[in-house]
Amino acid sequence: MERKAVVLLSGGLDSSTVLLIAKDQGFSPHALTFRYGLRHEFEIDAAGRIAKKYGAQEHIVVDIDLGAFGGSALTDHSEIPKDRPVDNLSDGIPTTYVPARNTIFLSFALAWAEVLEANDIFIGVNALDYSGYPDCRPEYIRAYQSMANLATKAGIEGNQKLTIHTPLINLTKSQIIQKGTDLGMDYALTHTCYDPLKTGNPCGHCDACQLRLRGFEGTGLTDPLTYPE
């Protein structure tokens, strides 16, 4: 019998690669996507395409209102600049950081895992490219896993040992792209840009586009997406 796993799938490059890694490790993936803020509809569409193409057992999109509290360029829709000079990519905490985002995402994943009686959650956090994000650090993930093992019905009954899998945590973007390519990932299906054109094509300028493009450069592979001239 296949082991069920909840896979957090944004529709971006990282989480899509994680879906293929979970499958490759023999898990039956249950893909979980969040709709928050307005800028992410292209990404949600991408998540749906990828879940379908790569055999997710189920795909659930949960609406959450991360904008209720303010505090991020990704949910505020105000004028905090999203593209900073590339040299500053690793300096401090980006304005695109969303307060407690991974904590909220993992908490919904935990709820679904409990209902599915799944012992495994996959999340595409990365400690290198996102060094400014507190909730992408290995010590955070370990603490979350400890908490999660006390939080659930199965935990109290002693018959579950929940694992948070972070297969990308120490990989560079280039290594992630190479890994996904080896597993058959078609990165044309993914959406990365924070500030896409009306066509859904990437802007090529935002932090996320810059990281992605540099990642492809490092592999010698070509990004299949269409960027502005």
Place this chain on the structure above:
Amino acid sequence: MERKAVVLLSGGLDSSTVLLIAKDQGFSPHALTFRYGLRHEFEIDAAGRIAKKYGAQEHIVVDIDLGAFGGSALTDHSEIPKDRPVDNLSDGIPTTYVPARNTIFLSFALAWAEVLEANDIFIGVNALDYSGYPDCRPEYIRAYQSMANLATKAGIEGNQKLTIHTPLINLTKSQIIQKGTDLGMDYALTHTCYDPLKTGNPCGHCDACQLRLRGFEGTGLTDPLTYPE
């Protein structure tokens, strides 16, 4: 300057008491209520009344879709019985348990605390009346707090020590009611029932009503709500 605190406020008896305790301890409360499932509109209205009457600085209601995954009588709207024989109240895990509920609630509270730059979150969990709920246990709360202190921007900058306050955790329902009464709480404003009449009045039969009524019995005070004859 008053210290800000995020207070999880359902509109029920326990969390309303917690709001008064937070104020009594000198905090400026920011009340956070969740809308999930259909049975809770009376409770949300109650939360609004209580936040206003007892001087919450702000009151935010966040919609979350806990029903997306199934698994609970409180969100399923299916025919899992809500009232069990009273003798079984402490046996095992109730059908009204919602998977990972407190983990999700605390995660939103953490997001708001981060935006407010608040170091304190109050939650009305109780380890006695709700012994069947894994996420009401002290060891769970401790693990959550450890995780939370690694999850946030302030955590990474080392200038925050977040505390999850659980002032009710070891109190009986009667002690909670006595405490609230001493602090001036008008329990006529609160809503407890899982299965209210169309008027909003309590059914008197569900687990929650039974616990509340026994709590008032134990204090010698009279519950100001109107129950069926």
